Structure formats: C-alpha cells, structure tokens
Amino acid sequence: MSIPWIGMTGYAMCVPPPQVPYARHSAPLDKDDFPTDSMVQYTCFPGYNTKGFPRAMCLLYNGTAQWFGPDLHCLPRSCGPPGEIKHGVREGDTFTFTSRVTYNCSEGFEVVGRPYRYCQSNGQWSGQLPECRPRGVTVKWKLESDEHGRTANPRTSRLRPESFNILY
Helix, strand or coil: CCCCEECCCEECEECCCCCCCCEEECCCCCCCCEECCCEEEEEECCCEEEEEECEEEEEEECCEEEEECCEEEEEECECCCCCCCCCEEEECCCCECCCEEEEEECCCEEEECCCEEEECCCCCECCCCCEEEECCEEEEEEECECCCCCECCCCCCCEEEEEEEECC
C-alpha cells in the first residue's frame, strides 16, 4: 500500500467517515485522519435492516482524499400486523420498529390488559393482545336497619340493594 505524497503539506488523508442514520461504522470514534485506501464497514443498529452497500473507502480523487461509499440505508424492521380485537378498534397503521398502536373498545366494553403495543427491535410486538369485555352491572348492598336506624345483626338480617350502577 502506498500513500500519495501531496506537495509540501504531507500525505493525503480523509476526514472521519460519513455518518449514516441508524448505523455505526467500524472506525475508532476518536480518530480524525484516515490514510487513502482505508476502508470502514457499516452496521445498522438493532431494529433496522441493511439495504445497500455497507462499506466506504478513502480514495485519492483529483488530488483530494475523500470517502466513496457507503450507499446504505438502515430501514426499520417490520413487526407485521399486531392483530385485531373483537368489539374494539386499533389506532395506528405503521407496523415498523419504534411504532406504537393503541386499542380502544366499543361502547359498552372495556379494555382488559394493556391498551397499547410497541414494535420491538426483534420484529415482535410487545405484550399480549388486549381484549374487550362487556361492562357489567355494579350493585352496592346494605344490611337492613331496624326502625331506629340501627344496623341489625349481620348473621340474621337480610341484605338489600342500596344502589345500582350500569356502566356503559
């Protein structure tokens, strides 16, 4: 490997390699100069897929040292559809890494479980698919009182409904 001599200034050197969104390169981060014929390899962060050519090389072109490459894009990994729920709807139609979907139930139903899921770096959705269950009737019971307003003996007294709540 020969390093070209450029006039009185010394050897031709490249600046640090170009940055690629959602990727890192193999060069030391504290290195500022790279001789010609240096090559670096790029790797996408977890949760991203590599598309393109992941290498860059420092070459001398028209008397100037410069990087050629990479021709790389790091695309978020797909988790696929997260699932539908009966008696409810899903908000969110992006199914790639870092995306979030939220589930809401139809009127008269309530969410059981976490109402949201995230697309994770491994291509899987977080948690479990929630469910929509019908809301029920809540009845508050009270022991009968005697004619003086005193609560009767709980073992022998009857319960009577004090209030009803129908949740819809």
